[in-house]
Amino acid sequence: MIEYIVMLIGILGSILALAQRDLLKAAILTGISGGCIAILFQILLAPDVALTQAIVGAAIVPVFLALAIYKTQRAGKDD
């Protein structure tokens, strides 16, 4: 049961990330869907990949995005 919930959270997180006006929130939500994918990898019997994905998808990618947003502009006016 838990896998379906994780999938739903991941998909909802990705949709919400793209719907945000504030880019910083979008970056954080990207981290949530990356983390959900990491949990899915664990459920799908790939713990080694899950570790990598947890670091890359839930930490490194949002940090990169947040750094880039910090250096550019925070409000994404147009959608």
Add this chain to the structure above:
Amino acid sequence: MNELIPLMVIIPIIAALILNALGRKNSIVKTLSFVVAILLPLIPIISNYGFHYFGGHSPLIDNENLLSSLPSLISNVSLSTFHIGINYSFEGLQKILLFFLFIVGFLAIFTAINERKRISGQYMFLIFMGLSSVTAMLLSDDIFHMYIFFEIAIISQVGIILSSNDNQKYETAMKYMILGSIGGPILLTGIGFLLALVGSVNITDITYMIKNGLIDSYSPVFLFSFGLIFFGWIYSVGLPPFHTIKSAVYSKATPSGSALLQALSVVIFISFGLAILRIYSHLPFVHGIIIFFSLAGMILSITMALIETDLRRIIGFLAVGELGYIGLGFGIGTNLSITAALFQGINELIITALLFIGFGAIIQLTKISNITKLGGLIENIPKMSIMVLLGGFAMAGVPPLNGFQSKLMLIQSALNANFPELAIIMILISIVTFMTFIKIFHAAYLKPKPKDLIVEKSLVPRSAIFTVGVLLIICIVLGLMPDLVVKELTTFVGGLI
């Protein structure tokens, strides 16, 4: 001497890492990259043909001791012939193509060293990474391994674009990366579908399973994987609809950079194209689709080249259009046509490098690339102009240069395979190529000099003349003695299908 095979990939990577660490130490970077670049073409020459299994994971059937200890479930079925690890195969095509790739790479590095006062280690890092990644793609027998090195090649190509001083380079690089980030994962998904059906990513194993009917080669999963991998292929080589971005990429890099980019593209084209042919050539519509996209690429690129006014963009379109010939050879799909296509690929590698560096001299002299504002440069650089003219003849297929030999073979193969229309179109397009080339040659060199044209430097660097001269000599030698290359390629293609 099979230990030399992985060295072709490892030496450039190690050189790249050292150069990157050295950074801005000018003289050491120059010396080291020159030495490594001049050593690289020697490795494929002295290496013997053969296979290299990484980690010693040869197929079980080669390993008698291990095979006898395994249960009969494994040792008696075809599983024992499958490849366990990554393996590199080094044969005639690899030998010749890598030799010429490394020659072009050496010449690009040589001109880059000479045309800049300070050379950064990072730029050399990008060049060597690009060279080693396409080498790995060509040697590898593993389609996922190809994908990984293809992505590395894309990143280094983007780096090479960014190292020029064109003011539109960031925009072009961004577009290239966005389109690439769509094309790359789609290619990966295609490989995933293939993996789902076959359970292996080794091309030899996949072809073995298809030939022996172990998998249903008309199942939707297989067809879907073909569609996605084919899309990745047209993205990676710049057939339509990617021809605009590819030509833009060529026109934004430095001359030596674009020569290298085109060399990388040709090798990527050949290695992915051969993989597609080996896996999917039994499907009836594959040849038709390859021919369709190659024809579209040739026609659209050549017409765009005719009406464009930017010198570098014209050569970019011509280079992309020439790739269509290789695609046509692959699409016709007979032994002769594939041999001709591979030969054409080698010729293109050399000729486009010549043209990019030769016309790059004009841009270095005048800082203008609009052909309506150029003219009369033959009095400034007479030697270069003659050599570029001969290079253009080679591209258009004038005897006795190398373009003539490969295009003749392609036309013969089209006629033999009952496609006279393709032969007519190839002749037509090469005439138009010739016309485009003469147009830009006239505009740059022969037309009366406009009054407001200021020639900033009086001389082109001697390194550029040397480079173009070497490439021209290769053109003439291959044109007079095509058997040097064709014999090996025929053997290779004969073993392929």
Add this chain to the structure above:
Amino acid sequence: MINTQIAALLCSGSFILIGLYAAIFLDNIIKKIIGLSFIEEGANLFLITLAYRSDGVVPIFLPGMSPDWFVANSAYPLPHALVLTSIVIGASTLAVMLAIAMVLYKKHGSLSAFKILGDNHE
């Protein structure tokens, strides 16, 4: 009756589609890049899903397992090795794209793809 594998396949498909939507229709470059990273993650999830075996075990051979039982029950480890590489490649591509986006913002003062990446011959 829907099992985990099919649900995960649908999930990966929807990630790819959401990413494609963002890459095509959204104008902000950062959002385009986020969409592209979703495509990459969807492709990775697809590969991992292929390797899954319901009621299987993690493909790590522990002492005390019988080889026959392990072969019959473990997930397929090859895609795991492939995805490990692919994740790293995806992250590095993303980093390069973000770096270029930062330079473009400095140059144009905007993140709109229509303004920056449109046909602007100067």
Add this chain to the structure above:
Amino acid sequence: MDIYILIHNSVQKFKNKIKKDTITNENVSSAMAAELTIISTILISSIMLRHINVLLTVLIILGLGLCLITNMPLISKLKKEQDDSLNKMMFYVILTLAILVSAIYWGVLK
């Protein structure tokens, strides 16, 4: 005399401002060559459909010929479609992907 040169120069500048690309012999002839190339190559390559069906080929060639000749300045339209704008590139890329996958998938399944 000086005034004449001044006027001449200003007119020259003005002219340059209006027309970025001067229309020369070369431009016109190359555009015509491109036009002819595209029409002839499309018609010739459509003969290859004879491997599928001869009657269909005749109809398609007649239709294509009519279509191409009535929309005569083709090359300017093609040029407009193949510029450096990301949106246009993306449109054609996605279109190609969609057509390729759906044609292969449905066309062979039947």
